[in-house]
Amino acid sequence: MKYKDFYSNLFQERYGGAAKERSIWYHGTSMKRVPLIMSRGLDPNVSPKNKSWGSDPHVDAINLDKTSYGGIYVTQNVMTATSSALRTSRKDESNRAIVILSLQPRSLVADEDDFASRLMNLIPHMAGSIYGSIYPYMWEIYGAPDYHRNHAKETKNEWVNNVAMKSLFYDFKIDDPELKKRVRKLLSDEGYKAMLTRTVSYLEKRDSRSDYWEWRKAYADVHGMGGKYGEDVDIPNPPSSHEGEQMFRSFIDKLTRTMKHKARHSFTGSFSKTARSLEPIRFHGSNKIIAIVELVPSETSKYSEDIKIIYGELPTDFKLQWKERIGDLKIIN
Numbered sequence: 001m002k003y004k005d006f007y008s009n010l011f012q013e014r015y016g017g018a019a020k021e022r023s024i025w026y027h028g029t030s031m032k033r034v035p036l037i038m039s040r041g042l043d044p045n046v047s048p049k050n051k052s053w054g055s056d057p058h059v060d061a062i063n064l065d066k067t068s069y070g071g072i073y074v075t076q077n078v079m080t081a082t083s084s085a086l087r088t089s090r091k092d093e094s095n096r097a098i099v100i101l102s103l104q105p106r107s108l109v110a111d112e113d114d115f116a117s118r119l120m121n122l123i124p125h126m127a128g129s130i131y132g133s134i135y136p137y138m139w140e141i142y143g144a145p146d147y148h149r150n151h152a153k154e155t156k157n158e159w160v161n162n163v164a165m166k167s168l169f170y171d172f173k174i175d176d177p178e179l180k181k182r183v184r185k186l187l188s189d190e191g192y193k194a195m196l197t198r199t200v201s202y203l204e205k206r207d208s209r210s211d212y213w214e215w216r217k218a219y220a221d222v223h224g225m226g227g228k229y230g231e232d233v234d235i236p237n238p239p240s241s242h243e244g245e246q247m248f249r250s251f252i253d254k255l256t257r258t259m260k261h262k263a264r265h266s267f268t269g270s271f272s273k274t275a276r277s278l279e280p281i282r283f284h285g286s287n288k289i290i291a292i293v294e295l296v297p298s299e300t301s302k303y304s305e306d307i308k309i310i311y312g313e314l315p316t317d318f319k320l321q322w323k324e325r326i327g328d329l330k331i332i333n
Helices: 003-014 031-040 077-091 113-119 130-143 146-170 179-199 210-222 241-269 315-326
Strands: 023-030 073-077 096-102 274-278 288-297 305-312
Touching: 023 031, 023 077, 023 315, 031 077, 031 241, 031 288, 031 305, 073 077, 073 315, 077 096, 077 315, 113 146, 113 241, 130 146, 130 179, 130 210, 146 179, 179 241
Parallel strands: none
Antiparallel strands: 023 073, 023 096, 073 274, 096 288, 288 305
């Protein structure tokens, strides 16, 4: 290889990858927001109140918080983009719009949804169980007594190994020993605690609940208090759901940034093929907006929409996906 070619390839690898790695992505929004996008591009630092998922009222021990983590959410699936646009357009009371992008996958981080649900399992028979997570939480926070020490270690190792080796690497087909080492350490140092904290934070703090008494019993156990865990004993309550969510979301955000572009491998196995950009996307540069379209209710068909091109030209990928998953593509002026 010539020196010029060598250094050219090295530069491409270090600063974003070769041009051939660029691919077509989509961002769903509403027409109300298009004028601002036309003037400023897509901004990853939009205020939560202006995001489609600025808040999520349907959160509990089982249902994860879907509030946006920040960044620009993108997908390679046109249907996913149109669904996202629907939520925004209803909020804005305007037509749906799709921003079409040319992006380098290695510049993106994974959508947190690709990770969060995978990490919210302790072991199969305890999945989603607050009761089953109380003792592991106590062991992780306060240390396990001698008679539970081996079981506590095995339980944690089982979770770390299943998440690190299977869910995050085997399922996503990532083969990177150094990354695997970093992620395993992050899971062990922070992830296990974050997962358990979120789970027990939804424990109902009422003396009529069996898991409330199990909480008090477990606390007394790890602190050598014997059977003294009645109401007359001062035992702290579990963390609040706000504390649990904050810790878990902070960890998931750190994990997606740690895995960074390596998580793009997950796109091949994900129907939605979603990711997020932490950098602005303008109309020029290696990551750029190449087209914007409005989805206009059809005048001839009640349950279909026509396409109005606001900016740029439609890429072949958009046309093929629309025809395959939606139907005939009708472009109007």
